[in-house]
Amino acid sequence: MPKRGKKGAVSSRRSKTAAKKNDKEAAGEGPALYKDTPDQKTSPSGKPAILKICSWNVDGLRTWIKKKGIDWVKEEAPDILCLQETKCSENKLPAELQEPPGLPHQYRSAPLDKEGYSGMGLLSRQCPLKVSCGIREEEHDQECWVIVAKFDSFVLVAAYVPNSGRGLYRQCWDEAFRKFLKGLPLVLCGDLNVAHEEIDLHNPKGNKKNAGFMPQEHQGFGELLQAVPLADSFRHLCPSTAYAYTIWTYMMNAPSKNVGWRLNYFLLSHSLLPALCDSQIHSKALSSDHCPITLYLAL
Amino acid sequence: MPKRGKKGAVSSRRSKTAAKKNDKEAAGEGPALYKDTPDQKTSPSGKPAILKICSWNVDGLRTWIKKKGIDWVKEEAPDILCLQETKCSENKLPAELQEPPGLPHQYRSAPLDKEGYSGMGLLSRQCPLKVSCGIREEEHDQECWVIVAKFDSFVLVAAYVPNSGRGLYRQCWDEAFRKFLKGLPLVLCGDLNVAHEEIDLHNPKGNKKNAGFMPQEHQGFGELLQAVPLADSFRHLCPSTAYAYTIWTYMMNAPSKNVGWRLNYFLLSHSLLPALCDSQIHSKALSSDHCPITLYLAL
DNA sequence: CTTTGGAAG
DNA sequence: CTTCGAAAG
Numbered sequence A, B: 001m002p003k004r005g006k007k008g009a010v011s012s013r014r015s016k017t018a019a020k021k022n023d024k025e026a027a028g029e030g031p032a033l034y035k036d037t038p039d040q041k042t043s044p045s046g047k048p049a050i051l052k053i054c055s056w057n058v059d060g061l062r063t064w065i066k067k068k069g070i071d072w073v074k075e076e077a078p079d080i081l082c083l084q085e086t087k088c089s090e091n092k093l094p095a096e097l098q099e100p101p102g103l104p105h106q107y108r109s110a111p112l113d114k115e116g117y118s119g120m121g122l123l124s125r126q127c128p129l130k131v132s133c134g135i136r137e138e139e140h141d142q143e144c145w146v147i148v149a150k151f152d153s154f155v156l157v158a159a160y161v162p163n164s165g166r167g168l169y170r171q172c173w174d175e176a177f178r179k180f181l182k183g184l185p186l187v188l189c190g191d192l193n194v195a196h197e198e199i200d201l202h203n204p205k206g207n208k209k210n211a212g213f214m215p216q217e218h219q220g221f222g223e224l225l226q227a228v229p230l231a232d233s234f235r236h237l238c239p240s241t242a243y244a245y246t247i248w249t250y251m252m253n254a255p256s257k258n259v260g261w262r263l264n265y266f267l268l269s270h271s272l273l274p275a276l277c278d279s280q281i282h283s284k285a286l287s288s289d290h291c292p293i294t295l296y297l298a299l
Numbered sequence C: 001c002t003t004t005g006g007a008a009g
Numbered sequence D: 001c002t003t004c005g006a007a008a009g
Helices: A006-026 A061-066 A069-076 A169-181 A215-227 A233-237 A270-275 B006-026 B061-066 B069-076 B169-181 B215-227 B233-237 B270-275
Strands: A051-057 A080-084 A105-109 A120-124 A130-133 A146-150 A155-160 A186-191 A264-268 A276-281 A293-297 B051-057 B080-084 B105-109 B120-124 B130-133 B146-150 B155-160 B186-191 B264-268 B276-281 B293-297
Touching (some): A051 A069, A051 A155, A051 A186, A051 A264, A061 A069, A080 A155, A080 A186, A105 A130, A120 A146, A120 A155, A169 A215, A186 A293, A264 A293, A270 A276, B051 B069, B051 B155, B051 B186, B051 B264, B080 B155, B080 B186, B105 B146, B120 B146, B186 B293, B264 B293, B270 B276
Parallel strands (some): A051 A080, A155 A186, B051 B080, B155 B186
Antiparallel strands (some): A051 A293, A105 A120, A130 A146, A146 A155, A186 A264, A276 A293, B051 B293, B105 B120, B130 B146, B146 B155, B186 B264, B276 B293
């Protein structure tokens, strides 16, 4: 009796894939992989994508450059590039960034008192109307976790959100961040340091007490989506795609086993969904422990 | 009028070579190089070498192993191997050392309070009669700069001598070390952290105020030779060979320009000179900023 | 396991 | 410039 209702088919496909994962691992067939999707360069209404944004946690800008990160960016040629964890002070910036990635308008933000930690970059082909750092709250802007760039038709918020290593601070941050974002017509991207739901990490059961999937954290993500409100562009386009991760710890051969997490996002105001052409994960670009993600918008 | 007296010929050859060095550099012909000598495996009286000792400042044992240092040692197959600057605590020793370098009797010495600094090893094919550490003076043995191994026909003192970074301490050490060595029939080897004479470093004029060729240091070396007394085995065999260095700083392309120093030695009691077959510098072995040196003895 | 800055050579 | 240990992820 082939072909059931669509809803049933989807949920049964998800169950089967989940079952397969264990079977495959037991049979030594290798890990369940996410297959990067080909470009989808038109919006639902058929308008062509004319803006491409890339976000990448580079885990050390200088080593990322040595690992050909810039070459990948040149090939991909985004209009806007958002970098997290640059770990590089101004006086140590490699010349390669100045050179020809075609992104002349560059903005950086990093804590001055902690060289080699954190640090963000926003690079743009066109000059933003306005750029600022932080969420306008002294107590939350010590670590330079946000760059805001205003463009004609949207506001881009690039973020590198603190994980819960620092105890209860993450919840405090989440609330302030939600408040800051409220009401803006925006694209929020970056390393949000949280997997939203069980489908967004390899081992949800085992990570309920670990930073990145603690109840407060992933519930906080849900509240962010609801309160601002925002849509998770990747999940919007691929509601049941499993094994799609954007970071694999270097430890314990996690990359080769696809033991990963989806912590990097493009979140969109709902008013931008009609312009959404694609939201991609580039699992094959390995210049960092995180991979790049790209967003195509028809605006 | 060819062929003058031998002495004259030697000194005129040295002058010419020194002049050539500048000419060559000015002409862009590349640096003046020392050419490693082929094995000389008999003593002056024709006795065959039956003992081979190797000394090497490895500048980090673990990285040295990754750079194939052990492979070189296996090929060279010394009877005794003396290592300096192992920078490796006992619990982090790589398995490769235990395995088959054919040197089962191993002794190590390193300051317990400073992980990753200094550290020596002595590995031997045959079991020494006795092994001890230090020069028997509490104040000088904190840093574990000496391993002494007694064999049938000589005492081997392997040393990693402190440089003059620590102000006047080096002179204090020199005196205590001379006193310790007095009267022993010995082979003293290792990184003595001093170039003896101008011929023993690339830039003697420019280094009179730098650790490694300060007047107190190289005069101290002369006193060591005279007081113990000892002979510098390499210089004994090659009294006028220039450009023979055993360490090239990683900085400023020093290796490719042969901007080096001879800081590593085999010094012998004069009673052992009749047994001296060869004292070699292996400039081509580059698993460290220092290269290995080997001694062949007919005993 | 990998990145960073810092000490040391 | 390279080694190492430390802190952080």
